[in-house]
Amino acid sequence: MRHFDAWLLRDPYSIWHYYSTGRRWQETVRDLIHQRKICAPPVDLFSSSNSNVEPVDPYARPMASQSDCMLFQKLPAEIRLMIYNYVFGDETVHLVQLKGKIRHVRCQHSSSSLERNRHCCPVTPARWRVNDGRIPGHTDRVLYPHTHALLPETLSNSSLSLLRTCRAIYAEAADIPYTNSVFDVDDLHTFIAFSLSICPERLQSIQRLTVQWMPVWQPMAGEEHKSSIYSHTHNDRLWALFWTRVASLKGLKELHLSLDLGRFSGNVMGGVIGGNRLRLAVDEPWVAPMLLVRGLQSFELGITVQCDAYAKSVLEDDLRRDAVVLRDNLRAIMCSSPASPIPLSGVQLKRPCLMEELNQQPERKIRPRLAITAA
Template structure:
């Protein structure tokens, strides 16, 4: 069910708060809180560190359910590096496609480990222990993790199923684009996404190219797929909030490129404070080479 995005973040329906405890149970609630060593002995700053350790530091893949397009499936990434570190590996020359890098993440359930770290549901089960824990940490799984999507449309479906407070808490997003599929990159689309995730701090976009599409990407030539200028406009619209920079990591079959060594491991970093809001990081020689193509 889609939720109304006009709902105020200060009143996110569905999240439990201590203020919502029925009057008949207030006394028991306060008594239990005082008897619990976690709340009576540890200051809130220490509890906050514990909650971040329990709920954060992961990359969580969000997929469309193969049997029900209206349902999302969550899987913990098994690379043990977040998308920012993936970008570093690509910068250093790794050229494995996305589906190869994340092959183990998408294994069937009978092949995957049953350990709690591999099961996202185990993370939120702690929130069901008591109302006090839920009160303090209900939004931390959204604040403290990277959410990764194999396609941009999955991101939209995922956000449709969150409470406004949950979506507003998300700070890190990554997604994969195929160069010949993209058609939604524009300033308005970036602004629309910003309204849904206003706390966004980090963005990583993995763009996989086919044949010579990377040349068209660089020189913004005629193509049905993603172009550097279009993607930059999208990021410009998305940067009206807290987002200051984004990494755009291209991956392409090197056999299809001229002067392929020039582009090996190239990662573009888009910075909001650049006057022209363009993707930076391509050196002058690479730009001249791209124009000759």
């Protein structure tokens, strides 16, 4: 085990250590990597790591009268809320995962436009979205989702010290950092781990979410490859669990989804090669988990591709037509009033869908956290 320990201390998700020359790690170690059980936040809703600690309740004990506090004695609640909103801001928050911890980068561009495709903060995209060399500084040598060399220098430290001043301020302002921010994610595992690490009450305060996702292969179609380095970031169970967690956000009002299909180009045979083909239709199995999301006020869908002149002439009209139809159909369902979920018909998995398991498992409380992201 000495060699195994030394490997862990170096970088367990390094492609060069994981796929060493001429040989690979034994199946048990590879399974740990693919299941993200090494140097990654847990995403198992029912694992023993989730404690039964009760969420923070600021009203559990009587609060002080705050007779000496000028903030409460001189300013009405409306003015105090304006101060809290100014302190916490309303920027876009790019969620990232850095060596087993969920962190974030506050974006200076408050717009959540899908056209930005996270290029507003070029150090934050996941490595599978930049492996064509579009954004320098990223590396494909490690299996961590976010691998830009300058990312550690741009991580944000949330200004939440105000919430730790007293319980009265916490009771008034604890929801504001979650209500005002636009949470932007491009790695499914990162958002799931984030949603499991914060207080459930704060989780329900999230109102705006942007998902920038790049399919390596089509979800829910049995196209997973266990030997692939992407099997721990792109798999059916992760896709189903992600949308289950999004559907649990009862306060969510705006959802923007961007699908990056990669780069397409023409070949000498007159066809189109490259990219990630994704069938854009509401009755496709990969869309079924998304239909659990209801009660939205706004839903937007963006499809982004990179094409040469020939590929553009072949794909552009069909992609635009299919994207508009899919957007309208999804908007009609997701923006409808909350009702009983649509059955996941046509979904064939090698093992039971995680959304079915959730209905059979007893609910467990998750350890609450105060900060926006677990540090």
